Amino acid sequence: MxxxxxxxxxxxxxxxxxxxxxxxxxNFKGQLEEEMARMASIMCRATTMAVHMQADILAANSGNSQLTPAQGWVVRGPGFTVCVVANVFCFVSNEAGSLNTILAHMRKRLADVEELI
Incomplete structure (x- = not known):
């Protein structure tokens, strides 16, 4: 699976x-319309590229190599949270979801993914 x-x-x-x-x-599975899933994948890709660029800039200016390569990002809104690790995205309800459990699962399953950017 x-x-x-x-x-x-x-x-x-x-x-x-x-x-x-x-x-x-x-590809996606869940409660999104096809067009929303397409837009979500575009948004996640664009944000991932920006996060990688910002991590590279911070690392270059701080001398801290622990910032790169960026392995993912999280944005929390009032109703749901978007989590991205490697090239996998997950929309989680803030009320019903356990963000720690979901992120731990993503990190475990995607731990061996090479940097894709």
Missing amino acids: SVYAELAEMPGVIAAGEYSYRGDRY
């Missing part, structure tokens, strides 16, 4: 998916 399919079955997960770094392919 794919990582995103495993995530989609976890309590509190609204939807999960994976995207290509070229931006032309994606």
